[in-house]
Amino acid sequence: MSTDIIRSSAAEIADALARREVSSVEVTSAHLDRIAAVDGDVHAFLHVDAEGALAAARAVDDRRAAGEELHVMAGVPIAVKDVMATKGLPTTCGSKILEGWIPPYDATLVSRLRAAGMPILGKTNMDEFAMGSSTEHSAYGPTRNPWDLERIPGGSGGGSSAAVAAFEAPLAIGTDTGGSIRQPAAVTGTVGTKPTYGGVSRYGLVALASSLDQAGPCSRTVLDAALLHSVIGGHDPMDSTSIDAPAPPVVEAARRGDVKGMRIGVVKELGGEGYQPGVRARFEESVQLLVDAGAEVVEVSCPSFDFALAAYYLILPSEASSNLAKFDAMRYGLRVLPEGVDDPSAEQVMAATRDAGFGDEVKRRIILGTYALSSGYYDAYYGQAQKVRTLISRDFSAAFDKVDVLVSPTAPTTAFRLGEKLDDPMAMYLNDIATIPANLAGVPGMSLPSGVAEEDGLPTGIQILAPATEDARLYRVGAVLEKLLVDQWGGPLLATAPELTAKGA
């Protein structure tokens, strides 16, 4: 085992644990120490469960000592986005309306982490109910980008991406409704995969937009993402939208990493104008590396993608307005009584609670969704957006008739400054312009680091998209590109990130 446990990949940690060179208690403690040292600055975590994580680690160490055969990831600690229900651990979704809520059950993917023997370090920060691209909409304050503490770590899963980038956890769980795994990965120099819709159970994932939400892995390497993907993926009878098939062979694909003879399409509509020069330059270099590795690269046009952002910001608020109706102050969460009303009705209590418990962005999207679904406007907005969704899906089908995977920059810019886009919702929404089409069509996507932009020295990401259920292709291509880039850089990109100052060390 390397002397620096926290800088090791999850795969390296798993190997060292299996060879008994290190114990899970040591690995888990090292990460808890790192969290104690740097999370005051980064604020990736909303809740740290040192006791629970160490207990889980001890249990794995005992079982290993007893000669039990363990899961390959047993003893590797992980951080979980605060949108997943965790029995006995607070789950807030970044919202005041769920402050202090402790779920009575585990999400299926959390059960799978526990069954694999992976200690849960804590719950990571996020934009409230996953609505945002910067974590600035968290009711508990923003997470900061480990590359520059004055900048955003992406969102909504900025806590998970920052935790991994700051070496506070080797792995984290994210959820991706319009890019919330991939965009944070891009702006923090980490890896993130949104699996095929239905590839990972949504049971226990607090729903934002049910037809778009998908949980997936956050990591520092492509292989680590694959290892986690295979722990959480596969059919779950508790989720009726779960695909009735085993998890795809992503680990094999990541180990194989081969693009010879593969056809790769560069999406014409996702690039060019509106994309930062450094983002474009790193993207073009990555594409060239894939060509050098034997892939055939062509340009592919998906004209309907130009309407994806508009369709998404109708479909998502519509579904969210319905999903968030459950926060009614009756069964769980906050209950606030309206001021100056004697003997208020349930409806008055509900309205007062939702005003007090929801933040601005959540209110904005609920009201937008309420409008889009109102009679008289339904056909012009929600109905039309659903038709556009069909066109986008058709564009993907036509593209995948010609190529095996599609590529684009993950996000149009590098990490922007905290506060920069907070007062301009449309500017914030544009961060997801390249990631949204995959959610609308349900296809899988991955972001991995493509370098740093020379104009600001901040990380850039490249996105790979594959047909539904062909998640393994992402890992095949991602692994090749990662290897070529790391060789070129002379080491992992995160090794060049500035050191965080440890507090109280």
Place this chain on the structure above:
Amino acid sequence: MSSLSRDDVAHLAGLARIDLSDAELDKMVGELSVILESVAKVQQAGAEDAPPMSHPMPLTNVTRPDEVRPSLGADAALAMAPASELQRFSVPRILAED
């Protein structure tokens, strides 16, 4: 059609059961109008003849056998309730006075 009046937003907030303050209403009218103008772009996509798509996977009627299985007990279900009484959720009055 893409612009919303303050009364429209107040009405929508009522439908959504969010008791917005006057200051929140003022701010939201402008923001929502900008967003609506932008998302109205879906009307120019030439999608009139496309069938609407509600879901990425062609799934219909996923069922399971109707078998009794363990579920949360009343104590676990009520543990996080704002108020409970007699093993039930306790809620404010649900009917108007008259």
